[in-house]
Amino acid sequence: MALSKIVKEDKIEIIGDYKAVQVRTVTVINEGNVKLSESYHRHVISAGEDYSNESKDVQAICSLFHTDAIVAAYKAHLKAQEE
Numbered sequence: 001m002a003l004s005k006i007v008k009e010d011k012i013e014i015i016g017d018y019k020a021v022q023v024r025t026v027t028v029i030n031e032g033n034v035k036l037s038e039s040y041h042r043h044v045i046s047a048g049e050d051y052s053n054e055s056k057d058v059q060a061i062c063s064l065f066h067t068d069a070i071v072a073a074y075k076a077h078l079k080a081q082e083e
Contacts (some may be wrong), residue, residue: 003031003036005027006026006028006030008025008037009025013060015081018047018074020044021045021066023045025039045058046074
C-alpha cells in the first residue's frame, strides 16, 4: 500500500479586537485508506503583516478584516504598550 501525505488548511479564525487571523493546517499521513498520523500547526497573521504568501482564502479574509482603520488601531495599541 502506498503512503500519502495531505496538507490542508482546515480552520481559519478571526480573533480579538484587532482581527488577528489564525490559520490551522492539518497534515495527515495515510497508508491506503488507513490514517497513520495527523498533526496540526497554527500561525497568526496580525493586522499590518504581509500575507501575500498565504492561500487565496486567507488573503481574502485578511483583506476583508485588516482594514486601514484596524491596522492603524493595532499599530497604536503596540506603540502604547512600548511606552
